[in-house]
Amino acid sequence: MLVAVVAAAYRAGEMERLRVDGRFLRRGSERAFLRMVTYGPFPGGWPPDLGGDFQRIRAAGFEAIRLYSWPETELLDAAAGAGLWVFAAPEWPQAVDFRDGEALATARRSLAGGLAAHGRHPALAGVFVANEIPADLVRWMGPEWTRRRIEALIDFGRERAPDLIWAYANYPTTEYLEPGNADLTAMNVFLEDPRAFRRYLRRLHHIAGDRPLVISEFGLDAQRHGPAAQAELLAAAARIAREEGVAGFTVYAWSDRWFNAGEEIADWSFGLIDREGREKPALAAVRDVFGETPAAPEMPAFSVIVCTRNGGDRLLACLRSLGKLHGPKPEIIVVDDGSSDGSADRVETEFPAVKLIRQEPSGLSAARNAGAAAAGGGLLAFTDDDCEADADWLVELSRCFAEGWDAAGGPNLPPPPAGPVEAAIASAPGAASHVMLDDREAEHVPGCNLAVRRTSYFEVGGFDPRFHTAGDDVDFCWRLRDAGLRIGFAPNAFVWHHRRPCAVGYLRQQLGYGRAEAVLMAKFPRRFSPAGDARWQGVIYTGSPVRATGAAIIYHGPMGLAGYQGVIARMQPLRELDARHARPWTRALLACLGWLAPRLRAKARTGKFIGPISPRPAAIPAADAELSTWDARPREVILRDWLADGWRAAESGDFWDLEKSGTRVLLACERHDHGSTRLLIRVWGNVRTAQEMIGAEATPSSAAADGPSLPR
Incomplete structure (x- = not known):
């Protein structure tokens, strides 16, 4: 067989x-x-x-x-x-x-x-x-x-x-x-x-x-x-x-x-x-x-800078991934910021081609500046010791620089989790995220996946040494933009970014982020609200697919006729829990981390143990009736006929389609075989007004047919 x-x-x-x-x-x-x-x-x-x-x-x-x-x-x-x-x-x-x-x-x-x-x-x-x-x-x-x-x-x-x-x-x-x-x-x-x-x-x-x-x-x-x-x-x-x-x-x-x-x-x-x-x-x-072979971009000279303190095996995995990058081999610089675990010695022994810089513990920003000062490439690419670069990372970043951007970055993806705790942390809030002004230009890209022209780097003075563990990338991106420089986004220039392996380490990281944000607030007071929230101009993308959740507003267009209907949200939903680990106790751990982490972060940032404000979705009132009738006309034709009868079209954000004398209706069409169409009508207000349009008898679901009209 x-x-x-x-x-x-x-x-x-x-x-x-x-x-x-x-x-x-x-x-x-x-x-x-x-x-x-x-x-x-x-x-x-x-x-x-x-x-x-x-x-x-x-x-x-x-x-x-x-x-x-x-x-x-x-x-x-x-x-x-x-x-x-x-x-x-x-x-x-x-x-x-x-x-x-x-x-x-x-x-x-x-x-x-x-x-x-x-x-x-x-x-x-x-x-x-x-x-x-x-x-x-x-x-x-x-x-x-x-x-x-x-x-x-x-x-x-x-x-x-x-x-x-x-x-x-x-x-x-x-x-x-x-x-x-x-x-x-x-x-x-x-x-x-x-x-x-x-x-x-x-x-x-x-x-x-x-x-x-x-x-x-x-x-x-x-x-x-x-x-x-x-x-x-x-x-x-x-x-x-x-x-x-x-x-x-x-x-x-x-x-x-x-x-x-x-x-x-x-x-x-x-x-x-x-x-x-x-x-x-x-x-x-x-x-x-x-049958065509895609043209490869012209690759400029990159210097890849990795800063570490007690990086251990994760640093070696990072360097192994950098050794597999496609295109011309970049200069790789490791700045050891006062490690005590022998990381620098292992780099020296196992990666002799890597340029190693040792320094006393000075913080992440100072280490990045030391790496940039020693770099010979025209483009400086930064990643972290807990990241592993995709083989096309620099190839994809090159495409951005070929278009003229001054800096560029891409996504940082959590690798497939090895266990349920890692799965919960990968879906928890507070991960490094990019912020987009439009589909190409970024307001911020995380420092674990950030590249910049050498000239632009030194034009803005590099990283601020006040930031020791976090916040340096936000400060750097804001200063780039304040200097009139632009940050591009390369969606396929990604790195695998390992999250913290345990819940305690994750929560400590969130506290560190909060302390860094306190420094940012002091330096850029106008970029924060009185409650201590950053005032981003763009949209925060979390790595999750964009979708409607909770209080998200959907632009449907008048009467739901927009050809492209999208979600309006300043921050996208968080990643779903990995299906292999979606068990009740893992969901409980994720819920606990999701509640605790932003409050710890806020405590470190503002001194107040408060959580984020979650807007509630606007409640849609219960309908007075749902009607249906078989109607072979397309929905667009039905809407046009109702408009000709004096009904008024709703606005793009309304939950209904048409209104007349205080009665509102929502129309949808089921499509069946051989061109058969069943018209569905949801009514708020006087049901008889809608029945007259379709000639159908129906029993109101919750109110009298001549019940009260909704306010405008």
């Missing part, structure tokens, strides 16, 4: 399991740029010659196919025979109100059955638990409620198949719906302007946080735009995705033949092959781009 042959090949190492590695994907020892194409569903079921199709797909440079259903064994065997990974999906109604639980139960049954049958097949690489839940239904059900149901499906599947990659295929209209526990951020993007696509990818890197960003759909309809335009745009988009450091790119779709909502779709042609199986120009264009 072919599956046995395939399994044997996988065990022999001919097929490597795809896995997440920081902000990228990896197969074995190689970093993978995932080249994927969507496949089906087709009218009449799977094509008879799956093997032939898959060989053509592989020959075009693709490594994976994305399905919108569970595959049969024959499909997985054929994919493995062609060397293709498969991303599957449970089959369940996703464009309906699933608060009653029936649709979610269907999803769980589909997941359980598919994983029981094929979860260990070597060709199965991952699962998208859902795809583009419509924005109006997300608003109807509640964004946070909907996200938690997606996360529950991911947890349900991961418990049964932990080696697979788990994701939700999102789209720009609900970019706030990112599940916190997914392995990657997957976004379906359809943009016809390459420049706009490039700009949006830079935004999506921040939406993704620490994890890889994969474009899970991108295409153009050749029927409306022409085959030449389709080929040109797909080639440009695939190239831009590589240039912008995306972890994967998915072409939508393999064939013009497509079956959706119970019908064959004949009025569009997104495929790389036509309905007769003939290649379109787009296939050759994509094949050519996939």
Whole structure:
């Protein structure tokens, strides 16, 4: 049987399991740029010659196919025979109100059955638990409620198949719906302007946080735009995705033949092959781009400076990672700030090429200044002794400096935790974070991942020696900006930053941060509020994917029609607890640390043992009724008809869509097969006013049909 042959090949190492590695994907020892194409569903079921199709797909440079259903064994065997990974999906109604639980139960049954049958097949690489839940239904059900149901499906599947990659295929209209526990951020993007696509990818890197960003759909309809335009745009988009450091790119779709909502779709042609199986120009264009070798940036001369005191084994791990950096070898300088554990001697013995500077204990800033004074490179890159640099760290920073930035930095990612205590600390508040003014320019980058032009460094006077253990990077970045210098952000220039190994060490660190902030407050009083909170101009990114939680405000646009609906928040949510350690006592430890750490930090900063102020979400009043009726019109047409009848459109931040004489309504549409649409109406105020618009009888849920109107 072919599956046995395939399994044997996988065990022999001919097929490597795809896995997440920081902000990228990896197969074995190689970093993978995932080249994927969507496949089906087709009218009449799977094509008879799956093997032939898959060989053509592989020959075009693709490594994976994305399905919108569970595959049969024959499909997985054929994919493995062609060397293709498969991303599957449970089959369940996703464009309906699933608060009653029936649709979610269907999803769980589909997941359980598919994983029981094929979860260990070597060709199965991952699962998208859902795809583009419509924005109006997300608003109807509640964004946070909907996200938690997606996360529950991911947890349900991961418990049964932990080696697979788990994701939700999102789209720009609900970019706030990112599940916190997914392995990657997957976004379906359809943009016809390459420049706009490039700009949006830079935004999506921040939406993704620490994890890889994969474009899970991108295409153009050749029927409306022409085959030449389709080929040109797909080639440009695939190239831009590589240039912008995306972890994967998915072409939508393999064939013009497509079956959706119970019908064959004949009025569009997104495929790389036509309905007769003939290649379109787009296939050759994509094949050519996939065959290109990305151009490496010109690498300037870097000096990497690592300051340590009693660094021990973590310092040696840091230096080993720096020895594996891609590109020209940088000058590496270690400043030993009065170690008593023999760290300096071990560096001297095991890393003879490293320039070692010994000094009496003087503090972190003084050590960094000593390293900078001894450096010969035009660019100074700082990291900490508890960090391990990704092999492309300096390559990615070089791209920033090639664009003209005066300084640059990137993310610092916690490595996979070895145990539950490390997992809790990795998700606790107070980790080093970057602060962004927009998608490219930073207000602050942490000192564990900070590079600066030598001239800019000495122009602002280097680091302030008053800062001994922390706060020096904040002070330095603020002085750079005050001098008119600009800090760029490289989303893929990351370092692995080990957090404190125990809770006591973590809390001591937070106390140290608080003492450093007290020095910052004295030096920059206008940059702090009377309560002692820093007044950042930008947004604090914590490494977590951006998503709607608690009191976050979502910009839906008038009547929920904005094409790009995002979260407005000054600080993003914290990282989710690692799924492998998400046990009740670990969650209790995380809750304890999350309560205690900011209060200890505030005590050291201001002398007051107070916690952060958490804004409460604005309460949405209970509706007076929920109505429904079958209506074949699109939601946009229904809204237009209500407006023509004298209803007034809501503002972008309102929880309702339309208002008339004090009665407010929220409208959503369920999408069913064969074009059937069910209109859902939530009413606050006079229910009969809404009933007159739809001609439906309904019983009010909580108040009389002619009950009191809400205040404006």
